[in-house]
Amino acid sequence: MSERRTGFAWLGRFALYAVAVLLSVFILAPIYLMTLAAFSSETDVYNYPKELLPRHLSWDSMDSFIHFGGVLDSLQRSVLVAAITLALSLVIGTPAGYALARFAFRGADTVRLSVVATRAFPIVILSIPLAVIFIRWGIDDTSRGVSIAHTALALPFVVLTTASVFAGVSPELEEAAMTLGCSRAKAFVRVALPLALPGLAASSIFVFIISWNEVFASSLLTLRHRTLPAEVLSLLEGAPLNFRFAGGFFLMAPSVVVILIIRRYLFTMWGRVLK
Amino acid sequence: MTTIAHEVTLGRRLRRWEVLPYGLILPTVAYLSLFFAWPMVQAFKLAFRDGGAWTLQPYRTMVHDARFGDAFRFTLLLVVVIVPLQFVLALAMALLVNSKLHGRGLFLAIFILPLAVSDLAAGLVWQSILTERGYLNTLLEKIGLIDQPYIWLNPTKPNQLLGAVVVAEIWRSTAFVMVIFLAGLQGIPKEYGEAAEVFGAGFFQRVRTVVLPMLKPSLQVALLFRIIFAFEAFAVVLAITGSAKTTLATEAWRWQADYFNSHVAAAYSALILVLSLVSAGLVVWLLRTPKEQMLQ
Amino acid sequence: MADVRFQSIRKTFGKVTAVDDVDLDVADGDFVVLLGPSGCGKTTLLRCLAGLEKVDSGRVLIGGRDATDLPPRRRRIAMVFQSYAVFPHLKLYDNIAFGLRMQKEPKAVIRERVGSAAKLLHIEDLLDRYPSQISGGQRQRVAVARAIATKADVLLMDEPLSNLDALLRMEMRAELKALLQQLEATTIYVTHDQVEALSMGDRIAVMNAGRIVQLDSPLAVYDNPADMFVGGFVGTPPMNFLAAHVSADGGAPVVNLSGGSFRLADNGAAALAGRNLVLGIRAEAIVVEPNAGDGLVQAKVIVVEPLGSHNLLTVRSGEDVLKVSTPPHLFPEPESSVWLRLEPHRIRWMDAESRTAIETPKRVATTVSG
Numbered sequence: 001m002s003e004r005r006t007g008f009a010w011l012g013r014f015a016l017y018a019v020a021v022l023l024s025v026f027i028l029a030p031i032y033l034m035t036l037a038a039f040s041s042e043t044d045v046y047n048y049p050k051e052l053l054p055r056h057l058s059w060d061s062m063d064s065f066i067h068f069g070g071v072l073d074s075l076q077r078s079v080l081v082a083a084i085t086l087a088l089s090l091v092i093g094t095p096a097g098y099a100l101a102r103f104a105f106r107g108a109d110t111v112r113l114s115v116v117a118t119r120a121f122p123i124v125i126l127s128i129p130l131a132v133i134f135i136r137w138g139i140d141d142t143s144r145g146v147s148i149a150h151t152a153l154a155l156p157f158v159v160l161t162t163a164s165v166f167a168g169v170s171p172e173l174e175e176a177a178m179t180l181g182c183s184r185a186k187a188f189v190r191v192a193l194p195l196a197l198p199g200l201a202a203s204s205i206f207v208f209i210i211s212w213n214e215v216f217a218s219s220l221l222t223l224r225h226r227t228l229p230a231e232v233l234s235l236l237e238g239a240p241l242n243f244r245f246a247g248g249f250f251l252m253a254p255s256v257v258v259i260l261i262i263r264r265y266l267f268t269m270w271g272r273v274l275k
Numbered sequence: 276m277t278t279i280a281h282e283v284t285l286g287r288r289l290r291r292w293e294v295l296p297y298g299l300i301l302p303t304v305a306y307l308s309l310f311f312a313w314p315m316v317q318a319f320k321l322a323f324r325d326g327g328a329w330t331l332q333p334y335r336t337m338v339h340d341a342r343f344g345d346a347f348r349f350t351l352l353l354v355v356v357i358v359p360l361q362f363v364l365a366l367a368m369a370l371l372v373n374s375k376l377h378g379r380g381l382f383l384a385i386f387i388l389p390l391a392v393s394d395l396a397a398g399l400v401w402q403s404i405l406t407e408r409g410y411l412n413t414l415l416e417k418i419g420l421i422d423q424p425y426i427w428l429n430p431t432k433p434n435q436l437l438g439a440v441v442v443a444e445i446w447r448s449t450a451f452v453m454v455i456f457l458a459g460l461q462g463i464p465k466e467y468g469e470a471a472e473v474f475g476a477g478f479f480q481r482v483r484t485v486v487l488p489m490l491k492p493s494l495q496v497a498l499l500f501r502i503i504f505a506f507e508a509f510a511v512v513l514a515i516t517g518s519a520k521t522t523l524a525t526e527a528w529r530w531q532a533d534y535f536n537s538h539v540a541a542a543y544s545a546l547i548l549v550l551s552l553v554s555a556g557l558v559v560w561l562l563r564t565p566k567e568q569m570l571q
Numbered sequence: 572m573a574d575v576r577f578q579s580i581r582k583t584f585g586k587v588t589a590v591d592d593v594d595l596d597v598a599d600g601d602f603v604v605l606l607g608p609s610g611c612g613k614t615t616l617l618r619c620l621a622g623l624e625k626v627d628s629g630r631v632l633i634g635g636r637d638a639t640d641l642p643p644r645r646r647r648i649a650m651v652f653q654s655y656a657v658f659p660h661l662k663l664y665d666n667i668a669f670g671l672r673m674q675k676e677p678k679a680v681i682r683e684r685v686g687s688a689a690k691l692l693h694i695e696d697l698l699d700r701y702p703s704q705i706s707g708g709q710r711q712r713v714a715v716a717r718a719i720a721t722k723a724d725v726l727l728m729d730e731p732l733s734n735l736d737a738l739l740r741m742e743m744r745a746e747l748k749a750l751l752q753q754l755e756a757t758t759i760y761v762t763h764d765q766v767e768a769l770s771m772g773d774r775i776a777v778m779n780a781g782r783i784v785q786l787d788s789p790l791a792v793y794d795n796p797a798d799m800f801v802g803g804f805v806g807t808p809p810m811n812f813l814a815a816h817v818s819a820d821g822g823a824p825v826v827n828l829s830g831g832s833f834r835l836a837d838n839g840a841a842a843l844a845g846r847n848l849v850l851g852i853r854a855e856a857i858v859v860e861p862n863a864g865d866g867l868v869q870a871k872v873i874v875v876e877p878l879g880s881h882n883l884l885t886v887r888s889g890e891d892v893l894k895v896s897t898p899p900h901l902f903p904e905p906e907s908s909v910w911l912r913l914e915p916h917r918i919r920w921m922d923a924e925s926r927t928a929i930e931t932p933k934r935v936a937t938t939v940s941g
Contacts, residue, residue: 013376020371023364024385030446031388033410034400048424049413092302099299111300118311119500120555122507124524125544129317130310132537152310159303175623176656178643180721181673184295194660206391213393215510216524220531229395233510237517241406244514248399255391263384 031256038062038249045242065246074231075250077143081218081227082211084147089154089207094200097162098188102171112163115156123153127217134221141223149221150211158207165199166192202265209258213251321541333538337546340539342521349512350522352437353444354505354554361445361501362494365452370482372453373460383457390450397447398440398514402428405439405515430519439515440508447511448504452497459493460486495562502558503551523547572757573634573647573724574599575620580629582615589615591781592629602751602758604772606765608804612781613761614729620759621727622646634724644673649723653730655714657702663689663713664698670721688720691750708739715747719754726751726758732767744770765805769793777801796919798927802851808883808894811857814923815850817843826850830888831868835915847923854883854896856917859903860910867910870895872903886911 036051041058044051066072099105100112130149134140139148169192177187193200215229222230232247239247325332337343372383389397404410405427412424429435463486471485487494509524521529527543530536575597582590590612597603605613618624620631622643630639638646649670658666665672667688671681689695692712702710711731718726731747732740748771751758762768768775769789777785777792777800785797796802802810816827819841823834828850860867870888882902884895886909895911903909920929 016371016374016376019367020376020379020382023368023371024382026446027385027388030400030404034403037403037410046408048408049416050408050410052410052413052417092306095299096303099296103296105293105296108296111304115303115307118307120503120551121311121315122503122524122544122547122551124507124509124527125318125541125548126311126314128527128531128537128540128544129314129321131531132321133314133317148310152307155303155307170654170656172652172654172656173658175621175643176650176652176658177669178623179621179648179650179727180670180717181644183642183644186673191658191660209391213391213396215393215395216507216528219528229393229510232399233395233513236513241403241408244399245403248396248403248514251396252392252400255393255396256388259388259391260384263387 031252034245034249034252037245040242040245042242045240045245061242061246062249065243065250068235068243070226070231070235071228071247074226074228077225078212078228081143081146081150082208084143085150085154085211086204086207088147088151089158090200090204092151093155093158094162096159097164098166098192100159100163101166112160115159118156123214123216126152127220130217131220140221141225143225143227145221146218146227147211149217150214153214153217154207154210157210158203161203161206162196162200165196165203168199169195198265202262205258205262209255212254318541318544321537322545325538333542336536336539337526337542340526342526346521346523346526349437349520350506350508350524353440353508353512353522354502356437356441357444357505358498358501360441361449361452362497364445365449365456365497366482366490368449368453369456369460370486372457386453387450389447390454392447393510394444394447394508395510395514397443398511401439401443401446402515428515430516433520436516436520440512440520443511443515444505444508448501452501455493455497456490459490463489491562491564495558498558498562499555502554506547506551506554523550572599572755574601575725575757575759576630576632577616577620578630578632580616580619580631581627582612582619582624583627588781590619590626593781593783595776595783595786597757597759599757600755602760602771602773604768604775605759605761605778606763606768606775606805607778608763611778613763613778616778617727617729617759617761620646620725621648621650647724648727649718649721649725650727651714651718651729651731653733655707655710655731655734657710657713657717659702661701662698663694663700663702663705666702666713667698667717667720669717670723674721684720684722685716688716691719691753692716708735708743711735711743715750719750719756724757726754726756728758728760730762731760733762733764740767747771766807769805775805777804779804794917796851796928798925799849799851799921800926802919802921806853808854810851810853810919811891811893812921813850813852813888813891813893815848817841817846817848819844828868828888829890830870833866833868833913835918837915840920843920843929848929849921849923849926850913851919851921851928852913852917854894855881856914857893857895858912858914859884859895859897859901860912861903863910867912870909870911872905872907872909875902875905877902884909 036054037045038061039054039057039059040051041056041060042064044056044058045061066075096111100108127149130145131140134142134145139145173191173195174182174184174187177191178184182190213229214227215233218227218230219233226234229251232251235243235247322333323329323331368386372379372386376382392400402409407424407426407428409427411427412421415421416424427435428439467485467489468481471481476484507524508522509528512520512522512525523543523546527540527547530543531540575595577593577595580590580593581588593612593616595603595616605616607613615624619626620633622638622641626639630637632638633646633648657663658669661669664685667685668681671684676684685698686695689698692715694709694712694716697705697709702713705713711734715731718728732743735743744767760768760771769792772789774786775789775792776783777797779800785792785801787795787797792801792805796805796810799810799812802812813828817835817840818825818827823836824841824844825832825834826840863869868888870886870893872884872886873892874885876883876885877899879899881899882897884897884903886893886895888911893911921927922929
C-alpha cells in the first residue's frame with residue numbers, strides 16, 4: 001500500500017511542478033521576448049519568422065527609439081517627476097504613517113479609512129478636474145503639475161506602508177531611548193528611523209515606479225512636455241514596430257529590475273496594509 | 276492653589292502631548308483635501324454643470340455618442356472576464372508558493388516579476404508577441420501548428436481582441452492579487468488544514484472548506500481593488516487594439532485631450548466611479564463575514 | 572542616587588483608573604518592589620515615574636525636584652524594560668554607551684563606564700556583537716548594563732526577569748540582587764512574581780486595582796498581610812482562609828470553625844466575639860497530629876503532594892479546604908483523618924465583610940487544654 005501512495009504522491013508532485021513551471025514560462029517568456037525584440041536590428045524587427053534566440057543582438061531599435069523626437073526629453077521629465085513625487089510624498093506621508101502607528105488618537109481610524117478609500121477612486125476621475133484646475137493655475141503641461149497629481153496618488157500608499165513599517169518597530173525601543181536622554185524627535189531619528197529604513201527604502205522605490213508607470217494623468221496633464229509613458233502613448237498610432245518594441249522594453253525594464261531588488265521587503269511592506 | 280496648579284499643568288499637557296499626532300497628519304490631510312477631495316467635488320460639478328447651470332447635457336452627449344455603447348460593453352466585458360480568471364490563477368499561484376514545493380522561493384520570485392509593470396508596457400509586450408510577424412506565430416509555425424502567420428490582433432474579430440487584452444492584463448496584474456492571497460494564506464494557521472485532513476478531506480475539499488472561507492478578507496480586498504482597476508482599463512487596450520476597441524476610460528481621455536470637452540469627460544469618469552463603487556459595495560456585502568463567524 | 576516620592580498619583584485610561592490616588596515614599600538607596608497581579612497598576616505607576624505616561628493628577632518628586640512635567644530624559648532615571656528594548660541596529664558596546672553618548676560624556680569616560688558595567692554583568696567579551704547574535708539571557712544583561720552605565724539617580728525595572736526561563740530566572744535573581752546591593756542604587760522594581768518580590772526587595776508595595784494595599788518588609792507582608800488579597804497573593808501556597816466565629820463565654824475564648832473548635836488563651840481574641848471573622852493561617856503554621864486531642868481540629872486528607880523538602884497536603888475540614896505543609900516523612904493516606912493544630916501566634920484575623928486584617932494586641936498564646 002505504501003508503494004501505491006508514493007506513486008500517487010510522485011504523480012501529484014510532478015503535476016504540481018508542471019503547473020509551476022508552466023506558469024513560470026508564461027511569466028518569463030514575454031519578458032525575454034520583449035528584451036529580444038528591443039535589441040533586434042532594423043531588419044530583424046520586420047523579419048518573419050522571428051529569431052527566438054539572441055543571435056543578432058543590436059542597439060538599432062533602442063537607438064532609434066531614444067533619438068525619436070521628444071523621447072529623450074520625456075525620459076528626463078519622467079525621472080524628474082518621479083523624483084519630485086518621491087520626495088514630496090515621503091516628506092508629507094511619513095509623519096502621518098508614524099502617527100498612525102504610534103498614537104491611538106481620536107480620529108485615527110477615520111484617517112486610516114479615508115486614506116484607504118482614496119485608492120478606491122479611479123485616477124480617471126481625479127485627472128480631469130485637475131487638468132482644468134491646472135490650466136486655471138497656469139501649471140498645466142509642466143512637470144510640477146504632473147508631480148502634484150502623482151503625489152496625490154502616491155500619498156495614501158506612503159502613509160499606509162510607513163504606518164506598517166513603523167508598527168513593526170517596537171515602541172519600547174524609542175521609550176528606552178527617551179529614558180537614556182533622547183527627546184521624542186531624537187529617539188525617532190536615532191532608533192525608529194534606522195530600523196525602519198529598509199522598509200522605507202522599499203516603499204520609496206515603489207513610489208518611484210508608480211510615478212514612472214503612470215500614463216493616464218500624465219497624458220491629460222501634459223501636451224508638449226510629456227513624461228515618457230504619455231509620449232509613447234501619443235506616438236503609438238502608426239508608430240513603427242521597432243519603436244513599439246524598444247518603447248515597451250524601456251517602460252517594462254525598470255519595473256522588473258525594481259521588483260528583483262525589493263522583493264524581500266515586499267512582505268514587510270504589505271504585511272499590515274492588507275489587514 | 277492646588278486647583279490653579281492643576282489647570283496650569285492640564286493646559287501645558289494638552290498643548291504638547293495630545294497635539295503631536297494631529298500635527299503629524301496635518302500635511303497629509305491638507306494635501307489630500309486640496310489635491311484629491313476638492314478635485315473630486317470639481318469633477319462632479321463638471322459633469323453636471325455646463326454654462327453655469329445644472330444640466331444633464333454632458334450625460335446626454337455621452338450616452339448618445341456613437342462610441343459609448345462599445346466602450347461600456349467592452350469595459351464591462353473586461354471586468355467580467357478578467358477578474359474571475361485572474362483570481363483562480365492567483366489562488367493557484369499562491370497555493371503553489373505556500374506549499375512545500377522545492378524551489379518555491381524561486382517560483383515566488385518569478386511570479387511577482389510583473390508586479391510593477393505598467394499597463395502600457397504590458398500592452399506593448401503582448402503586442403510584440405501577438406503581432407502578425409510576432410513571436411507567437413513564430414513559435415506556432417516552428418512547432419508546426421500553423422503554416423502561415425495568423426492575425427491574432429484582427430480588428431474584425433472582437434473576441435480575439437478581447438482575448439488579447441485579457442491575456443495581457445492577466446499576465447501583468449495577477450501578481451498583485453497573488454501577493455494579497457499569499458499574505459492571507461500565511462495568516463491561516465496550518466492546524467486548520469491538518470485537522471481537515473485528519474478528518475478525511477482531500478486537497479480540493481480542503482481548499483473549498485478551509486482555505487477559501489478563511490481567505491475571505493483577502494478575497495474581499497483583492498476583489499475590491501482589482502475590480503476598480505479593471506474599470507479603469509486604458510493604455511493596455513490602446514496598445515494592443517489601437518483604436519479598434521475602446522473603454523470608458525479611453526473615452527474620457529479622448530473627450531478631454533482631443534475634443535477639449537471636460538464636461539463629457541467628467542461624465543465618463545463619474546460613470547466609472549459609480550460603477551466602481553457599486554461593484555465595491557456588492558463585493559463587500561456578498562463577502563461579508565458575520566461577526567459570529569470570526570474567531571477574534 | 573536620590574529619593575523618590577509619589578504624591579496622590581492618579582492615572583486613567585479612558586474609563587479605566589489604572590492608578591488610584593497612590594502615595595509612596597522611596598528613600599535614597601531603597602529597593603522597593605511593586606508587586607501585584609496584571610492590571611493592578613504597577614507598571615503604569617513605574618511609567619509615570621519614568622515620564623513615559625503623564626499623570627492626570629498628583630506629583631512625582633525625584634531627589635526633591637518636582638519631575639511631574641519633565642520629559643523622561645530630564646529625570647535622571649534609567650530603565651530596564653520587560654522586553655529589554657536592546658537596540659537591534661547597534662553593537663552591544665554602542666547600546667551600553669547610548670545613554671552616555673546622549674549626555675555627551677567624553678570618549679574615555681564612556682569606555683571606562685561601558686567596560687565596568689559590562690564586567691559587572693559578565694558580558695565584557697561580547698561587546699563587539701549585535702543583539703541578534705546573542706541569547707535572550709545575554710540581551711537581558713545588556714539591558715541592565717545599559718541602565719547602570721549612566722549612573723542615574725533612580726533605577727527602574729519593569730519585570731526584567733519574566734521573559735527568562737525558570738532556571739535562568741533564579742540565577743539572575745540572585746545575581747541582580749547582589750549587583751544592586753553593591754551599587755546601592757535607589758531601585759523601583761515591578762513584578763507579578765511574589766517569589767521574586769519576597770527575595771529581592773527591601774520593601775514590598777503590594778498593589779491591587781490601582782492602589783497600594785500594603786507597604787512593608789517582605790517578612791511583614793508574608794507574616795502579617797494587610798488583607799485577604801495580600802495573604803492570598805503572597806506566599807506559596809496562598810494563605811488559608813477559614814470562616815470563623817469566636818465565642819467567649821467566660822474563661823478562654825473558643826474559636827469555632829466549620830470543622831471543629833479549639834480554645835485560644837488570648838485576651839485580644841476575646842474582643843472579636845460575635846463578629847463574622849476569617850481566620851488566616853499559612854500552610855506551614857499548621858501541625859499535623861495523627862491522633863485526636865484537645866485543641867485540635869479534625870480534617871480529611873484529599874491529596875498528598877510530595878515536594879521533596881516537604882509534603883503539601885490538601886485537606887478538608889468541615890466546609891473548608893486547607894493546604895497543610897508537613898515534614899517529608901509524614902505521609903497520611905488519602906481519605907484518612909488527621910488532626911490539625913493551628914499555631915496560635917501565626918493566626919491572622921480578618922474581618923469577613925471588609926476582608927482586611929484586624930489588629931489585635933501582641934499576644935502570648937498557648938492553647939489551653941480542657
